[in-house]
Amino acid sequence: MIDTHSHLNDPKYAGIVGDVIARAAENGVKAIVVCGYDLPSSKLAVDLAEHYDKLFATVGIHPHDAKNYNFDTEKELAELAKRPRVIAIGEIGLDYHYSYSPKTSQREAFAAQLDLAAKLELPVVIHSREAHDETMSALLPRIDKLVGGVFHCFSGNQFQSKEVLDIGFAIGVDGPITYKNATILRNVVATCPLEHILIETDCPYLTPAPHRGKMNEPCYLKYIAEELGRIKATGLEEVDQATTRNALALFPKMAGER
Numbered sequence: 705m706i707d708t709h710s711h712l713n714d715p716k717y718a719g720i721v722g723d724v725i726a727r728a729a730e731n732g733v734k735a736i737v738v739c740g741y742d743l744p745s746s747k748l749a750v751d752l753a754e755h756y757d758k759l760f761a762t763v764g765i766h767p768h769d770a771k772n773y774n775f776d777t778e779k780e781l782a783e784l785a786k787r788p789r790v791i792a793i794g795e796i797g798l799d800y801h802y803s804y805s806p807k808t809s810q811r812e813a814f815a816a817q818l819d820l821a822a823k824l825e826l827p828v829v830i831h832s833r834e835a836h837d838e839t840m841s842a843l844l845p846r847i848d849k850l851v852g853g854v855f856h857c858f859s860g861n862q863f864q865s866k867e868v869l870d871i872g873f874a875i876g877v878d879g880p881i882t883y884k885n886a887t888i889l890r891n892v893v894a895t896c897p898l899e900h901i902l903i904e905t906d907c908p909y910l911t912p913a914p915h916r917g918k919m920n921e922p923c924y925l926k927y928i929a930e931e932l933g934r935i936k937a938t939g940l941e942e943v944d945q946a947t948t949r950n951a952l953a954l955f956p957k958m959a960g961e962r
Contacts, residue, residue, distance in 0.1 A: 706951040707736045707922040709904035713748040728922035739795045741766035753789040762792040770805035770813035791955040793821035794829025801833045828853035865892045876904045879912035882931045898946045
């Protein structure tokens, strides 16, 4: 299995990344993507990926930090993105739930990073929360220039998932699929072809059942895969194989570096 979205660059993992990777490997996780969310975390993601051969990195500015996006930030991201183990631009997008950055700043930073991804021919890892229409409005004019992407931790409905699939993007499935109240998400997953789904933990957040309340780790990815298998009426092995193929297809630099 491949955990396509983690935050092992979070301070909670300081000093224990090696142990976390070892536990993940013991539970069938062969590779982990560490996603940047601001400039320091993007730099750390790259450093970790260059130190541990099971890790890969993405670099980007999360919508929460969009107010700090500027020319110098973009220049540094562009340089980081050229490093061999950087496989995508992300985590980028729009978040209208918290709006820690003004919506205008979010839209400007998102558009700029989409253009950067197109220029560098890298896929994008998108965060979209309560902003689906605006996210699609930014993507659609650029879709022919982008090389693909994933809506990380997808939280929309079936109609919105169809819009995502129609532009050739994948949806990321996380711990909430194991929660009792996740009816909408389960319906989305049930109707989404397996070849368009990635599995991810978003650790240290969104710990899946039966470990809710604990800090999340990539070793818990199997619970997400197992629930996905139950919904799809298939086995864990098929989920593993399909989602691994999907990850390697979306992130070709990962396939080349493994």
